[in-house]
Amino acid sequence: MSAPVKVEVGLGERAYDILIGPGLLQGAGAEIATRLPGTRVAVVTDENVAGAQLPALQAGLEAGGVAHTVLTLPAGEKTKSFAHLEEVVDGILSARLERRDAVIALGGGGIGDLTGFAAGIARRGMHFVQIPTSLLAQVDSSVGGKTGINSPRGKNLVGVFHQPKLVLADTDALDTLPIREFRAGYAEVAKYGLIDRPDFFAWLEANWREVFAGGPARIEAIAQSCRAKAEVVARDEVETGDRALLNLGHTFGHALEAAVQYDGARLVHGEAVAIGMALAHRFSARMNLASPDDAARVEAHLSAVGLPWRLSDVPGGLPDAETLLAFIAQDKKVSRGTLTFILTKGIGKSFIARDVPASEVLAFLKESHPG
Amino acid sequence: MSAPVKVEVGLGERAYDILIGPGLLQGAGAEIATRLPGTRVAVVTDENVAGAQLPALQAGLEAGGVAHTVLTLPAGEKTKSFAHLEEVVDGILSARLERRDAVIALGGGGIGDLTGFAAGIARRGMHFVQIPTSLLAQVDSSVGGKTGINSPRGKNLVGVFHQPKLVLADTDALDTLPIREFRAGYAEVAKYGLIDRPDFFAWLEANWREVFAGGPARIEAIAQSCRAKAEVVARDEVETGDRALLNLGHTFGHALEAAVQYDGARLVHGEAVAIGMALAHRFSARMNLASPDDAARVEAHLSAVGLPWRLSDVPGGLPDAETLLAFIAQDKKVSRGTLTFILTKGIGKSFIARDVPASEVLAFLKESHPG
Numbered sequence: 001m002s003a004p005v006k007v008e009v010g011l012g013e014r015a016y017d018i019l020i021g022p023g024l025l026q027g028a029g030a031e032i033a034t035r036l037p038g039t040r041v042a043v044v045t046d047e048n049v050a051g052a053q054l055p056a057l058q059a060g061l062e063a064g065g066v067a068h069t070v071l072t073l074p075a076g077e078k079t080k081s082f083a084h085l086e087e088v089v090d091g092i093l094s095a096r097l098e099r100r101d102a103v104i105a106l107g108g109g110g111i112g113d114l115t116g117f118a119a120g121i122a123r124r125g126m127h128f129v130q131i132p133t134s135l136l137a138q139v140d141s142s143v144g145g146k147t148g149i150n151s152p153r154g155k156n157l158v159g160v161f162h163q164p165k166l167v168l169a170d171t172d173a174l175d176t177l178p179i180r181e182f183r184a185g186y187a188e189v190a191k192y193g194l195i196d197r198p199d200f201f202a203w204l205e206a207n208w209r210e211v212f213a214g215g216p217a218r219i220e221a222i223a224q225s226c227r228a229k230a231e232v233v234a235r236d237e238v239e240t241g242d243r244a245l246l247n248l249g250h251t252f253g254h255a256l257e258a259a260v261q262y263d264g265a266r267l268v269h270g271e272a273v274a275i276g277m278a279l280a281h282r283f284s285a286r287m288n289l290a291s292p293d294d295a296a297r298v299e300a301h302l303s304a305v306g307l308p309w310r311l312s313d314v315p316g317g318l319p320d321a322e323t324l325l326a327f328i329a330q331d332k333k334v335s336r337g338t339l340t341f342i343l344t345k346g347i348g349k350s351f352i353a354r355d356v357p358a359s360e361v362l363a364f365l366k367e368s369h370p371g
Numbered sequence: 372m373s374a375p376v377k378v379e380v381g382l383g384e385r386a387y388d389i390l391i392g393p394g395l396l397q398g399a400g401a402e403i404a405t406r407l408p409g410t411r412v413a414v415v416t417d418e419n420v421a422g423a424q425l426p427a428l429q430a431g432l433e434a435g436g437v438a439h440t441v442l443t444l445p446a447g448e449k450t451k452s453f454a455h456l457e458e459v460v461d462g463i464l465s466a467r468l469e470r471r472d473a474v475i476a477l478g479g480g481g482i483g484d485l486t487g488f489a490a491g492i493a494r495r496g497m498h499f500v501q502i503p504t505s506l507l508a509q510v511d512s513s514v515g516g517k518t519g520i521n522s523p524r525g526k527n528l529v530g531v532f533h534q535p536k537l538v539l540a541d542t543d544a545l546d547t548l549p550i551r552e553f554r555a556g557y558a559e560v561a562k563y564g565l566i567d568r569p570d571f572f573a574w575l576e577a578n579w580r581e582v583f584a585g586g587p588a589r590i591e592a593i594a595q596s597c598r599a600k601a602e603v604v605a606r607d608e609v610e611t612g613d614r615a616l617l618n619l620g621h622t623f624g625h626a627l628e629a630a631v632q633y634d635g636a637r638l639v640h641g642e643a644v645a646i647g648m649a650l651a652h653r654f655s656a657r658m659n660l661a662s663p664d665d666a667a668r669v670e671a672h673l674s675a676v677g678l679p680w681r682l683s684d685v686p687g688g689l690p691d692a693e694t695l696l697a698f699i700a701q702d703k704k705v706s707r708g709t710l711t712f713i714l715t716k717g718i719g720k721s722f723i724a725r726d727v728p729a730s731e732v733l734a735f736l737k738e739s740h741p742g
Contacts, residue, residue, distance in 0.1 A: 159492060
């Protein structure tokens with residue numbers, strides 16, 4: 001088997017490596033034993049992932065001589081709660097793990113967010129290893145150290161920044177993903193091109209079929225995405241500035257997720273981001289910031305890969321434009337009453353736009369609305 | 372009124388000031404409005420402190436034009452729980468505070484620990500202002516950024532490091548403290564002398580009556596304590612090394628607290644630390660590390676101020692030496708099965724002793740045990 005691709009996340013004392021490639025679950029024990037000698041681990045996963053991936057990881061840990069316990073949680077967004085956070089922390093402490101032992105998240109973004117949070121607060125911070133098993137988690141949550149749970153007031157409103165010591169992105173794990181979930185993750189891959197890597201976006205336009213098929217192009221797309229995010233995060237670890245660029249498509253996207261009441265049958269996060277990115281480009285064109293041709297290019301690519309890209313693509317209909325605006329205004333990225341958006345001057349030329357007039361957003365939503 | 376004494380805690384980007392003196396509750400609004408312009412605040416306090424101190428703080432905030440909400444929790448150690456953490460976080464989010472708004476802890480160490488933790492995780496970290504109202508909180512929890520709650524597995528096992536933006540140690544608040552609580556806080560003051568400030572310990576031997584009486588000597592003792600702790604914390608913010616020195620007296624002390632089942636009627640934290648410090652010095656003498664005269668000097672000073680200093684001072688009796696050792700071995704500072712203690716070579720010459728043989732500790736406890 002060829003060596004995995006390595007992406008270094010440069011965060012000084014908190015720097016860590018992301019390894020990307022096939023067979024990493026089986027190699028996890030050896031990798032962890034080398035990097036964190038003597039460590040014991042608690043593996044946190046969910047019921048869905050446990051069936052597909054846990055046996056390979058356990059075999060890998062045993063082969064590497066890494067003692068471990070496993071905590072299996074229910075699958076789904078509802079698991080990102082205070083109750084499950086307490087359960088995971090109690091499980092870690094009950095296993096008598098110490099600060100230098102490690103907590104492993106095996107699963108998608110939700111398991112990663114919850115587990116990273118638990119690792120960040122148990123004994124005021126333990127070692128954390130991420131083994132993301134979805135494309136979305138491999139290209140998004142595995143970089144940046146954001147962890148968290150949901151609150152009745154909104155998603156991801158409670159958490160900490162806690163960087164992993166190591167990320168193992170096993171591309172074999174993606175082979176068992178439903179195509180819809182893979183596509184949703186791909187929206188975040190395309191996002192990195194749209195933020196500030198126009199060449200990467202052009203490469204994706206040419207090579208997306210190979211990325212979906214698997215093999216070297218998929219590994220390359222994941223590695224490029226991780227590098228892109230790592231670069232932004234290294235500039236702004238705790239999100240006081242540039243890191244907001246990563247929210248391209250997310251302000252519209254979060255509003256759509258809220259509008260469908262986070263019903264994943266209708267719209268999953270990556271799909272909401274896809275529509276959000278298309279809207280951000282179209283809105284930028286409407287504001288004469290970008291060319292309509294660039295907006296059309298984004299729409300065409302999202303459409304080609306089978307992602308939704310317009311409001312009418314949301315099954316079951318949406319509330320009216322005023323209600324959507326209200327969802328946007330409740331978004332946590334609204335700062336001191338003004339609306340902040342990530343807008344763009346063209347493909348790969350995104351920027352943080354503060355003080356965007358709510359009236360312009362409302363007019364745009366009315367034009368775009370299918371109702 | 373004279374200007375407060377200022378102690379700067381040098382933590383680079385996370386540096387902050389501790390102001391020490393009378394009248395700071397009344398001046399809180401002006402101070403916060405100057406340092407954190409435009410901020411809104413959530414004040415978290417407990418039922419006991421609310422009666423004595425909240426009106427002055429609210430008047431101060433109003434005078435400074437700082438909008439605020441108040442969350443009042445039950446008093447006592449049981450409040451340091453996941454349930455109350457969730458309650459405080461939800462209160463902060465319900466008040467629609469943003470990342471640049473502030474959370475104020477008004478109270479003793481428990482309220483400070485819980486509130487700091489909530490401020491550290493709500494929106495992944497909000498501004499935090501501490502207004503400690505006990506001597507213990509002013510000299511201990513106001514420096515260092517440790518926050519946390521208790522777990523069924525032990526005290527303070529869950530939390531984050533989250534530095535405050537500002538600490539206001541209003542010495543007027545200490546006038547309403549019961550003498551037993553003031554004395555317990557004084558144990559931590561004496562601790563700073565014993566760790567590495569022999570001159571400060573000698574000054575306390577000569578001036579402790581004035582410190583108890585109030586006025587400039589009390590302010591000086593608090594300022595010296597904060598400076599001492601700030602120096603250690605600046606060397607080792609997240610406790611990977613030297614910071615463990617601050618645990619002088621705490622390994623024995625925590626075992627005693629556990630042995631009385633955290634029954635504050637029998638033993639409060641500072642009293643347990645006082646006995647723990649005396650034991651640490653006596654044990655160091657027994658190990659031929661320090662002179663017995665130094666141990667006697669520590670015992671004499673603790674006794675003079677009215678603090679307990681030997682095992683027989685714990686009312687209601689203690690379990691046998693083997694059981695006490697078991698409580699010590701469960702202490703979170705036990706690393707990979709070895710016993711770590713803070714021992715000393717004399718007054719102001721403490722050091723971290725790793726691999727202390729459990730058999731020596733047991734023999735010492737048997738000799739010291741009243742039963």
